Amino acid sequence: MWRRRLGALLLRSPPSSSSTAASSLQHRRHHLLPTQEPLALNRLARLFTSQAGSDGDGGHSQKPFIAFVLGGPGSGKGTQCTKIASDFGFAHLSAGDLLRHEIASGSEKGELILDIIKQGRIVPSEITVELIRKAMEMSNANKVLIDGFPRCEENRVAFERIVGTEPDIVIFFDCPEDEMVKRLLGRNQGRVDDNIETIKKRLKVFESLNIPVVDYYSSRGKVHKMSSYIVVIRGTWLANIKWLNCCKRDMNQGYM
Numbered sequence: 001m002w003r004r005r006l007g008a009l010l011l012r013s014p015p016s017s018s019s020t021a022a023s024s025l026q027h028r029r030h031h032l033l034p035t036q037e038p039l040a041l042n043r044l045a046r047l048f049t050s051q052a053g054s055d056g057d058g059g060h061s062q063k064p065f066i067a068f069v070l071g072g073p074g075s076g077k078g079t080q081c082t083k084i085a086s087d088f089g090f091a092h093l094s095a096g097d098l099l100r101h102e103i104a105s106g107s108e109k110g111e112l113i114l115d116i117i118k119q120g121r122i123v124p125s126e127i128t129v130e131l132i133r134k135a136m137e138m139s140n141a142n143k144v145l146i147d148g149f150p151r152c153e154e155n156r157v158a159f160e161r162i163v164g165t166e167p168d169i170v171i172f173f174d175c176p177e178d179e180m181v182k183r184l185l186g187r188n189q190g191r192v193d194d195n196i197e198t199i200k201k202r203l204k205v206f207e208s209l210n211i212p213v214v215d216y217y218s219s220r221g222k223v224h225k226m227s228s229y230i231v232v233i234r235g236t237w238l239a240n241i242k243w244l245n246c247c248k249r250d251m252n253q254g255y256m
C-alpha cells in the first residue's frame with residue numbers, strides 16, 4: 001500500500017514534445033545491457049550494505065570499495081550520488097566539482113580547466129586523477145562514489161595506473177538525450193557549461209569518449225545500468241510511473 005502511494009507521489013508529467021532545442025536532438029538509448037528493473041536495483045542496495053565494507057571503521061589501510069558513477073550530462077549522477085551517499089554511507093567525490101573547486105581557487109591550472117569546461121572538452125587526465133587521488137586520501141572513506149569519472153579511456157587508464165586499482169562496480173545512468181537537455185537547461189545553478197552550444201558538445205563527447213569506457217567495464221561484468229528516472233528513498237530504489245511505462249513500451253518493442 002505504502003509503495004503504491006509512493007508510486008503515485010513519484011508520478012511526473014510525460015515529456016513535452018514541443019519544439020525546444022532539446023527536441024532537435026535525437027532520442028537515443030544505449031543497449032549495452034538491459035536497464036535494471038526496480039527489484040534488481042535493490043540487489044545493488046544489498047551489495048552496497050554487504051560487500052561494500054559497511055562495517056568498516058573509517059580509518060583503515062584496506063583499499064576502499066570504489067563505484068564509478070557514469071551517465072550523460074544531466075542524467076542525474078550528482079542527484080543520485082547525494083542520495084546513495086547519505087543512505088549507504090559512501091563518500092561522494094564528483095570529478096566535476098573537484099575541477100570547479102580548482103577553478104575557484106584561482107590557480108593557474110584553474111584557468112586552463114575553466115577554458116576546457118566551457119568548451120565541453122575533457123581536462124587532462126593527470127590533473128583530474130591527481131585531484132581524485134587527493135580527495136580519496138583526505139576522505140579516508142571505505143566506500144567511495146566517484147561521480148562523472150572516467151570520461152574517456154585515457155582517464156580510465158591513468159586512474160588505474162596512478163591510484164593502482166580498478167573500480168569494484170560501475171553504475172551507469174541511462175537517460176534519453178532530450179531529457180538530459182531539458183534537465184540541464186532547467187538546472188539553474190549558474191554553470192558555465194549549461195548552455196545549448198556547450199551541451200551539444202558535451203553530448204558528443206559523452207557518446208564518442210565516455211560510452212567506450214562503459215563498454216569496457218560492461219565487458220568485465222562491472223556495469224549496473226539504471227534508468228535515470230529512478231529515485232532512491234530511504235535506501236530503496238523506486239521507479240517512477242513514467243519509467244515503468246517506458247519499460248513496458250520497450251518490452252513491446254522487444255528491447256528488453
Ligand SMILES: Nc1ncnc2c1ncn2[C@@H]1O[C@H](COP(=O)(O)OP(=O)(O)OP(=O)(O)O)[C@@H](O)[C@H]1O
Binds near residue numbers: 078
Ligand atoms: N530523476 C530525475 N527527474 C527529473 N529531474 C532530475 C532527476 N534527477 C536529476 N534531475 C535534475 O536534473 C538536473 C541535472 O541533474 P544532476 O545535476 O544530478 O545531473 P548530472 O548527471 O550530475 O549532470 P552533470 O554531468 O552535468 O554534472 C538537476 O537540475 C536535477 O535536479
Ligand SMILES: O=c1ccn([C@@H]2O[C@H](COP(=O)(O)O)[C@@H](O)[C@H]2O)c(=O)[nH]1
Binds near residue numbers: 099123193
Ligand atoms: O573527469 C572529468 C569530469 C569533468 N570534466 C569536465 O568538467 C565538466 C563538467 O563535469 P560534470 O561531471 O558534468 O560536472 C565536463 O563537461 C568536462 O569538461 C572532465 O574533464 N573530466
Ligand SMILES: [Mg+2]
Binds near residue numbers: 077078079094096148
Ligand atoms: Mg554532476
